[in-house]
Amino acid sequence: MSELEVVVTGGQEIWRGGESPYAIPSKKLGMWLFIVSDSITFGAVLFCYAYLRLASPDWPTPFRLASIENATIMTFVLLSSSVTMVAAVEAAKAGRIASSVRWLGATMLGGVIFDVLHIREWLGLIHEGLRLYHNDWGSSLFGAAFFTLTGLHMTHVTIGVIYLFIVATGFRRGKFTSDDVEISGLYWHFVDLVWMFIFPLVYLLSARIR
C-alpha cells in the first residue's frame, strides 16, 4: 500500500467489496454526495454574485443597522436550530424517540422563524422599491443577485422544514430509523453552512456604515 493510500483509507482494507468502505449506510453517502453537488451549485451562484459585484462600480450598500440586526438574529436562529438538530440526532441514536421528535420540532420551528424573519425583510425591501429587475440605489443586479441567492437559500430551508416534518412523523411511527434522522440532520446543517457564506457576502459587505 502506498503512502497516499494509507492516508486516504486509514491503512485499512476497506475497499475489498462486500461492505461499505466508509462504514455508513448508503443513504448517508448519497446525502453527502448531494451536499457536495449542492455546495458547488451554491458556490457557483456565489461566484456569479461576486463576479458581477466586482464588475459593477455602483454596487449599493443599503443595509442599515436594522437589517444587519435582523440578519444576525436569523443567523442566531439558524445556528441554534443546528444545535437542536444535533440534539435530535443524539436522542434518536440513544433510542429516545419522543425526545428526538421534540428536538426535531424545535429545529423545524427554528427554520420557520428563519423563513418568517427573512420574508419580513424581503417585504420591507420590496416596499423600499427593491425588485428582482430594479433597484433605486445603483446596479440593478443588486436586486437580482440578492433575491436569487437568498431565495435559493430560503427554498432550501423550506424544503428542509418539510423534509424534517416527514422524517419526524415517520420516525415516531417507526417507519424511519435513527439513520434517517441523522441524514436529514446532514441536510439541515448544510443549509446552515451555506448561510455562513451568504450572511457575510451579501449582508455584511453591503452594510451601510455611515
Place this chain on the structure above:
Amino acid sequence: MHDSSKPTTEHHHSPPQGFLWTHVFSLDHKVIGKQYYFLSLAAVLIGMVLSWLVRFHLAWASAAIPGLQYLSKVGAPGGIITPEYYLSLLTLHGTLMVFFVLTTAPQAGFGNYFLPIQIGAEDMAFPRLNMLSFWVTFVGFVVLISTLFVSDGPPISGWTAYAPLSAIGTDAGPGLGTGQVLWVISIGFFCIGSLLGALNFIATTLDLRAKGMTLARMPYTTWAWFITAVLALLAFAVLLPACVLLALDHLGGTSFFIPGGLVVSDKLQPHSGGSTLLWQHMFWFFGHPEVYIAIIPGLGITSHILTATARKDILGGTRVLVGCMVSIAFLSFMVWGHHMFISGMNPFSSLVFSVPTLIITIPASIVTLNWIGTVFGARLRLHTPGLFAIGFISVFVTGGLSGFFLAQPSLDIYLHATYFVVGHFHMVMGVAAIFGMFAGTYFWFPKMFGRMMSETLGKIHFWVTFIGVYCIFMPMHYLGLAGNVRRYSAFVDDYLAPLIPVHKFITIAAFVTGAAQLLFLFNLFWSMYRGKKAEENPWQATTLEWTVPSPPPFDNFGGRHPVVYRGPYEFAVEETKDDFVMQDSPQQPARS
C-alpha cells in the same frame, strides 16, 4: 441500534406485477437502463434527421424538402428552410445529440444496466431515485422536443446558448422567446436527472461491490462509469444554476448575462450591469467536463470489448488505463477556457488554459498507444463489436490529433469557429462516442435481450459507417483550413461559394452513412424477436455480467451472492481448457 456498517439498500424488493410497474415505472435498474437506451435511440433518430435537413440545406440552399412545410409553415415555407429555421434545427440537433444521446446512452443507459451486474450487486443503491432520474430526464426530452411545435420554433442560439443572444428574448430573433425558455427548462431538468443519476452511480460503485470486488478488480467499464459520474456530479452542479440565472433573465427581467446599453431591433434594452462572459465561463466550466462525460464511457466500453476481441488484457492493465482516465477527468476541470480563446477573455488566461489542454493529450496518447499495443500479437476475433471497438481507436486518434491545433491559442485565432472545429469535435466526441455505443450495443445486446444480433447486417453497418464518417468529417477539416465559417446557413459570399462542392460531397456521404443507421435500427428490432437465442457468455468474456443468464433474472444473480476471486480480464491462461477465466471462478489461485 442497528448495525450501520452494512450498506443498507432498498434492493430487497420483490418483482413487481403488471405492465405499468414492470415496464414503465419500474425500479429495476435493467428496465431503467433500457428506458434510457431507447430514449437516446429516439433522440439520436430525431438528431440524425435534423442533421440531414441541415446538411441538405448547406449543399442545396434553395431546394425544397417536400413535406417540411407541415412541420413549420414559417420556418420552411414551401419546404425551403429559412436561415433562422436552419439555426433552430442546428440548435436542436446539437442539444439533442450532446445531452440526450452522448450523455445519456453510454452512461445512463449501459451504465444503469451493467454497472450493478458487473460489481455483483442486485440493483442500484437507490432504485427509486434511479426511476426518478429517468423520468426527470424524460420530461426534459419532451420539453425540448416541444420547442419544435411552439409558434416561432426552437431557439436559434446554438447548443451553447451564448448570451446575450439567448437572454434578450424575441427582439434578437425568432425562437429566442418561448423556444429559448423551453430550452433552458429542458436543460435544467436534464441537469437534475443527471445529478441524481450520478449520485446513484457513485454510491452504488462504492458501496455495493460484491465480496472480493476490490477497486483494482473492477472492469474498465465500471471505472469509466464511476469516473464519469463523478464528473457529472461536479459539472452539472454548475450548469444548473447557470440555467436558473438564464431563465431569470427571461422570466424575471434580471440582467445577469446582459450588459447595459444594448440596442436590439432599434430598441434600447432595459438591462444593465450583466456580463456575457459570465455565461460563457459557467457554460464551459460545465461544457468541458461534459466532453469527457460523453467520451470516458466510450473509452471504458472500447477497452472492455477490446479485451474480449484481442483475447488479452489491455497493455498496462487497470493501473495505467484507469490512471489515464482519472488524470483526464481531473484535468478536464482546468481547461474550459480553450473554448473561449478569442471570446474577449483575458488574453493571459488563454496562455494559462492552453497548457493543461495540451497536457491532456499525454494521458489520451498513453491510452491510445496501449490500445494499439494490445492489438499487437493478439488473437483477434473480429466480430461486429470488436470491429467497432477497433474503429473507435482509429476515429479517436483522428479526432484527438486535431485537438493539438485547437489547444494552441495562436492557431485558434485562425481555426476558431471554422469547420475545423466542427470536424474535430464530431470526430472525437460524436463519432468516437457513438462507435462506443454501437460496440456496446452489439456486445451487450445478447445479454440485454437474450438474442444475438445479425453479424452480417452488423458488418455491413460497420463498413458503411466507418468509411462514411471519414468521408463526412475529414473534409470538414479541409474546409476549416480554407476558412469556412461554421453555423452559416448558406455560403453566399465570394470566398465561400467555391467550397460548396465539398459540402455537397459531405451531404451525400451523410445520407449514405445515415441510411446504414437505418439498417442498424432494423437489425436491432428484428434481432430482438427473430435473432438467434443467445447463450450465457457468447463472447467468452470474463466479467460478472457473463456469469448470469441472458437476459438476467430480476435480481441479477438469482439470489446468489457472487464472490470475486480475480482480476477482470484474465485471458490466455494455459492451465484451463478455455483461454479465459471468469472473475468469480475460484478453481485456481489468482495469478496476480
Place this chain on the structure above:
Amino acid sequence: MNATAERSEGPAGMSWFLKVWVVLLVLTAVEIFLAYEELPVHIMLILLMGLSLIKAAMIVAYFMHLRYERTSLAWTLVPATIFVLVMMCVFFSDSLRIVRLGLFLH
C-alpha cells in the same frame, strides 16, 4: 473488523456541541464587528471569508460528524469540492477586465 471500534472517538455529548455553538456565535460576532471597521475591501473580504471557512469547517467537522467518520469519507468528499470551487476563481480575471474595458457601466 468491527466497524464502530475503528471510528475515531465519538463526540463528548451535548456539552461539546454547545461549545461549538458558542464558538460559532462568537465568530459571527467578530464578523459583524469587522463589517463596521472601515478596512480596505480586499482585507475585509479575506478576513470575512477566512472566518466563514472556519465556521463552515466546524459545522462540517462537528455538527455533520465528518470528524467522527472514517477518514476515507472526508478524503472522498472534500478535495473534489474544494478543487472545483477553487477553479471557479479563474472567472474573476474577466470580472476585473469589465471594470477596465467596460463601455456603459451606468
Place this chain on the structure above:
Amino acid sequence: MGRFFAVVLTVITLVSASFFVLHTWWMPVDISVHGPALDKQFGETLFGTGIGFIVAQLSLAFFVWQSSGRNQSRKTRQFPGGARIMVTTAVILVGFEILALSFVGQKAWAAVNLDPAPPNAMRVDVQAEQFAFYFRYPGPDGQFGGVHPDKISEADGNYFGLDPASDVAARDDIVVGSLTIPVNQPVLLTMHSKDVGHSFYVRELRIQQDFVPGLMIPVHFTATQTGKFEIVCTQLCGLGHYNMKAYLNVVTQEEYDQWLKSQIGQ
C-alpha cells in the same frame, strides 16, 4: 476481415493525409506582419500531428492485419517492452511537442493579444450589429465623439449613437460600411457591439476576435499587402449571421489620403 480492415484504414489514412500534403484546401495567403509566425507554427503542428496520425493509424492497420490471421490456438504475445515503453514514448514525444508548441505559440499569441499597439497606430472604432459592421474614423480633429446607445437610430443612419449637436468631437467623425486602411501602417481597432455577440474575422489577416457586448476590445495588426478582403462574422448572432460581412480595403498611403479627403468632403 482483419486484412480488409487494414487495407481500408491504410487507404483512408493516405487519402486523408494527401489532401493536407498537397494543400488542396489551404489557408489563403497571409497579408499581416504577425501572420508568418502563426503559419509557421501551424506547419510545425501539422508536421508533428501528421506523423503521429500516419504512424498510429498505419501501425493499428498493420497490427490488425498481423493478428487477425493468427491461428486461433496460438498464444497471444505481449508488445515488446509492454506498457512502460508506451507510457515513456507518450510522455517524452508528446511532452516535447507540448513544450515546443507552448513556447513558440506563446510568442505568436502575445504579438497579437498581449503586446500593446505601436504608438503610431491608426485608431478605427468598429461596431458590430445584427447584421453589419460599421467603421468610424476620428476625422480631422483626431478625436472620437462619445457614444450614446439611446441616440442610436437605424433610420437616421446614426449607427453609433453620436451626438453632434452637443459633442464637438463627434461632428467630423466619419462612419462607413467598409474598412479602408493604408498598407504597412499599424492599425488599432476598438471593437464594441451594439446588440449581441459578434466576431471580426479576416482570414488573410489571421485575425479573429469576438465583439463582447458591454466591452471595448482592442485589436491591432499591420497589413503588408494591398487588396480587397472579406471581413466576416464568426460568432452566431442571429438569423442573418451567414450574411454578415464587410470588406477590408488595404490601399497605398496615397490612395488612403485621397479616400480620406473624399470622405471628409462629403
